[in-house]
Amino acid sequence: MGKPKVVLGVSGGIAAYKACELLRRLTESGHEVRVVPTAASLNFVGEATWAALSGNPASTEVWESVHEVPHVRIGQSADLVVVAPATADMLAKAAHGLADDLLTNTLLTARCPVVFAPAMHTEMWEHPATQENVATLRRRGAVVIEPAVGRLTGKDTGKGRLPDPGEIFEVCRSVLARGAAGPDLAGRHVVISAGGTREPLDPVRFLGNRSSGKQGYALARTAVARGARVTLVSANAALADPAGADLVRVGTALQLREAVLKAAADADAVVMAAAVADFRPAEYAGGKIKKKDGQEPAPVALVRNPDVLAEISADRAREGQIVVGFAAETDDVLANGRSKLLRKGCDLLVVNEVGETKTFGSEENEAVVLGSDGSELAVPYGPKEALAEVIWDRVALLMEARRA
Numbered sequence: 001m002g003k004p005k006v007v008l009g010v011s012g013g014i015a016a017y018k019a020c021e022l023l024r025r026l027t028e029s030g031h032e033v034r035v036v037p038t039a040a041s042l043n044f045v046g047e048a049t050w051a052a053l054s055g056n057p058a059s060t061e062v063w064e065s066v067h068e069v070p071h072v073r074i075g076q077s078a079d080l081v082v083v084a085p086a087t088a089d090m091l092a093k094a095a096h097g098l099a100d101d102l103l104t105n106t107l108l109t110a111r112c113p114v115v116f117a118p119a120m121h122t123e124m125w126e127h128p129a130t131q132e133n134v135a136t137l138r139r140r141g142a143v144v145i146e147p148a149v150g151r152l153t154g155k156d157t158g159k160g161r162l163p164d165p166g167e168i169f170e171v172c173r174s175v176l177a178r179g180a181a182g183p184d185l186a187g188r189h190v191v192i193s194a195g196g197t198r199e200p201l202d203p204v205r206f207l208g209n210r211s212s213g214k215q216g217y218a219l220a221r222t223a224v225a226r227g228a229r230v231t232l233v234s235a236n237a238a239l240a241d242p243a244g245a246d247l248v249r250v251g252t253a254l255q256l257r258e259a260v261l262k263a264a265a266d267a268d269a270v271v272m273a274a275a276v277a278d279f280r281p282a283e284y285a286g287g288k289i290k291k292k293d294g295q296e297p298a299p300v301a302l303v304r305n306p307d308v309l310a311e312i313s314a315d316r317a318r319e320g321q322i323v324v325g326f327a328a329e330t331d332d333v334l335a336n337g338r339s340k341l342l343r344k345g346c347d348l349l350v351v352n353e354v355g356e357t358k359t360f361g362s363e364e365n366e367a368v369v370l371g372s373d374g375s376e377l378a379v380p381y382g383p384k385e386a387l388a389e390v391i392w393d394r395v396a397l398l399m400e401a402r403r404a
């Protein structure tokens, strides 16, 4: 099999320079990339840069190399088209099927998955015209990644930033891996909790756990690539923001509960991948707890935290909402998993075996997905993204069954 063929469309925004990094990641990971810049984008990054980095000519107009019929051929032979950055103008043209240059022609002839990574000022992004164009593109099966929130051109900040190129690359990889399967979570809102909560004892100390957040972030990335609107409630994870997810940062179990309940109000699925502390110190010392000469330390009294998973399972914010829990077990993994599934009342429970060196912080995972219908699906040792895809497959099936 040859290298997967990717068309990188670049439209005229200042974030065009970030597409160089995306291109580098694509070529270095074995993709054959053809860059199709718009004429306006060449004001930001020149043709020579694209040609040198991709090893292919980078044409803008349909009138170059006409004998090769590029306006049809490039789109037809692509395995993926990604437009990054996609300006408001580009989204409008794509939504209306205009074809006045090579990139817009390519978008019309492409039969492969298409990803748009918009970047523009907040006002332009929020304008009803842009929002309707985005909705049209999504309805037709394109993956339109929500812009990131942060510094825009100049001094202003807001929603409209191009997400980190490395994260756009991850979305492209997931979309390519799914091939013709398409964005099956389009129109769905999913909420994912990730990381590990920290329960403060005093201003410098906390009770925490070793969860890295990688599995939850992998769930967020793959859900974006499958077209979902994603809210990621992240507890103390030191990881790059996944492209396209609305990120809510929390610290403690109580903060996590509040953020998850709020986001779950209109969610189609909630996946509790976070390691939530079962207990928190009964008292918080406003000042640092000091050791005292000749005295043993005072014992730390703990109180129970609410069980968020059990709570949202018992009291679903929406009819048919799917709730997924995780279980980290060290012994009797399956038996403990089964009884935990019953106790928590969720639809699916992803059980993994943990230990000092297993799972926590690693890139790989091995798990069994238990269903409240008695089903049991073993997922072999592999990347956390692969487990995430299996979980979304199961969630998508349940959503379909409940809609029927």
Ligand code: CTP
Pocket: 253, 272, 273, 274, 275, 276, 277, 278, 305, 306, 307, 308, 309, 310, 324, 325, 326, 327, 328
């Ligand atoms: N969880 C939660 N709220 C808590 C504790 C856990 O929502 N206060 C969720 C986790 O996000 C995870 C699932 O419950 O999805 C399983 O967590 P786990 O810690 O394994 O369960 P426990 O009830 O703590 O079981 P045990 O103490 O027996 O291990």
